Amino acid sequence: xxxxxxxxxxxxxxxxxxxxxxxxxLRAPTQAPLxxxxxxxxxxxxxxxxxxxxxxxxxxxxxxxxxxxxxIGPRILVHGQVTDEDRRPVPHTLIExxxxxxxxxxxxxRDGYLAPLDPNFGGCGRALxxxxxxxxFRSIQPGPYPWPNGGNDWRPAHIHLSLxxxxxxxxxxxxxxxxxxxxxxxxPILNAVPSEAGRARLVARLDLARTEPMDTVAWRFDIVLRxxxxxxxxxxxxxx
Amino acid sequence: xxxxxxxxAGPYLHxxxxxxxxxxxxxxxxxxxxxxxxxLTLIGRITDGKGAPxxxxxxxxxxxxxxxxxxxxxDPALSHVGRCACDADGTFRFETVRPGxxxxxxxxxxxxxxxxxxxNRALHLRCYFKGDPANADDPLLRAAGDRAxxxxxxxxxxxxxxxxxxxxxxxxxxLDV
Numbered sequence: 001x002x003x004x005x006x007x008x009x010x011x012x013x014x015x016x017x018x019x020x021x022x023x024x025x026l027r028a029p030t031q032a033p034l035x036x037x038x039x040x041x042x043x044x045x046x047x048x049x050x051x052x053x054x055x056x057x058x059x060x061x062x063x064x065x066x067x068x069x070x071x072i073g074p075r076i077l078v079h080g081q082v083t084d085e086d087r088r089p090v091p092h093t094l095i096e097x098x099x100x101x102x103x104x105x106x107x108x109x110r111d112g113y114l115a116p117l118d119p120n121f122g123g124c125g126r127a128l129x130x131x132x133x134x135x136x137f138r139s140i141q142p143g144p145y146p147w148p149n150g151g152n153d154w155r156p157a158h159i160h161l162s163l164x165x166x167x168x169x170x171x172x173x174x175x176x177x178x179x180x181x182x183x184x185x186x187x188p189i190l191n192a193v194p195s196e197a198g199r200a201r202l203v204a205r206l207d208l209a210r211t212e213p214m215d216t217v218a219w220r221f222d223i224v225l226r227x228x229x230x231x232x233x234x235x236x237x238x239x240x
Numbered sequence: 241x242x243x244x245x246x247x248x249a250g251p252y253l254h255x256x257x258x259x260x261x262x263x264x265x266x267x268x269x270x271x272x273x274x275x276x277x278x279x280l281t282l283i284g285r286i287t288d289g290k291g292a293p294x295x296x297x298x299x300x301x302x303x304x305x306x307x308x309x310x311x312x313x314x315d316p317a318l319s320h321v322g323r324c325a326c327d328a329d330g331t332f333r334f335e336t337v338r339p340g341x342x343x344x345x346x347x348x349x350x351x352x353x354x355x356x357x358x359x360n361r362a363l364h365l366r367c368y369f370k371g372d373p374a375n376a377d378d379p380l381l382r383a384a385g386d387r388a389x390x391x392x393x394x395x396x397x398x399x400x401x402x403x404x405x406x407x408x409x410x411x412x413x414x415l416d417v
């Protein structure tokens with residue numbers, strides 16, 4: 001992609017400083033970001049293909065499990081479509097996935113939560129969207145976990161997702177939550193998103209139609225990346 | 241349909257972005273054997289509003305080759321994209337080549353993004369190079385005014401250095417691009 005991108009609307013994404021999420025207090029820039037049109041470098045991005053993925057990258061049940069073993073936890077399929085803001089499919093985009101295990105523990109040297117590690121679960125995967133922007137991966141439902149934020153704070157169950165799109169300025173890193181989780185209302189990270197409509201976009205919905213009987217529950221999560229500026233009026237003028 | 245809102249990459253971003261389970265897809269060594277152009281070691285230290293190192297941060301780079309070109313018509317010996325997790329001192333280090341000027345881009349530069357716990361939306365910035373005569377007319381550096389120096393790497397021994405300050409005195413100019 002080398003066409004200009006639509007400017008980001010203010011008030012939709014989380015602001016840099018959200019004091020209820022304590023870590024933002026010393027890490028949020030105080031100056032507003034300098035707005036200007038993307039240069040060629042930001043309108044292009046890395047391209048990935050099937051050759052970059054291993055055969056089990058999209059199967060977190062198995063991709064870190066010993067032969068004949070499988071990760072512990074509720075078996076889930078997460079699927080959806082990646083589109084841009086004009087609902088055009090974003091084909092062949094790379095999606096990186098990471099998450100805690102069913103007990104809420106990450107396989108990470110800095111995570112000391114008392115829930116045990118699952119020797120058959122790595123919590124890391126990748127998927128490549130197809131020509132229609134559709135993607136899917138298999139995993140286990142992650143558990144909620146406590147975290148140090150100054151009080152009795154618990155993360156709702158969530159999966160981290162990183163998408164490349166087709167332009168560096170389309171890069172998106174976000175988190176997927178699960179419909180009905182009562183911890184969502186209490187999460188300062190999710191609630192950093194200012195609007196109810198915005199928060200709702202981070203919640204995967206139960207998809208009974210794609211559920212595999214006696215096997216796997218399916219969740220639908222569609223993802224929208226920035227679209228092209230449609231008119232000259234949407235192309236931001238030069239300067240600050 | 242608006243863009244999906246951003247969320248922080250969190251403190252465990254290494255699992256998914258550097259794949260602590262298997263081989264990493266994107267690493268900090270971008271310069272392959274025979275890559276054209278001037279070898280570039282880019283280092284920098286990320287600090288917070290109190291000057292403490294951002295030890296759990298991660299930086300991505302995306303750049304043209306030494307001739308200012310992008311895939312698929314560019315130097316195949318260069319990985320145009322790189323990733324480096326900060327060490328305990330908040331320092332990152334890339335091995336790449338000095339980017340050339342892409343047509344219509346102003347002065348030569350690389351794009352960078354920064355992810356960390358406490359960063360709700362990834363921070364965009366650019367890395368320019370001190371002493372390049374084209375810097376004087378670059379539209380972004382002009383727009384950044386007296387803070388433009390926060391986006392200009394300086395020689396540091398055999399390497400180049402671009403420190404990143406998230407907040408407060410000397411705060412880096414972050415971009416809404």
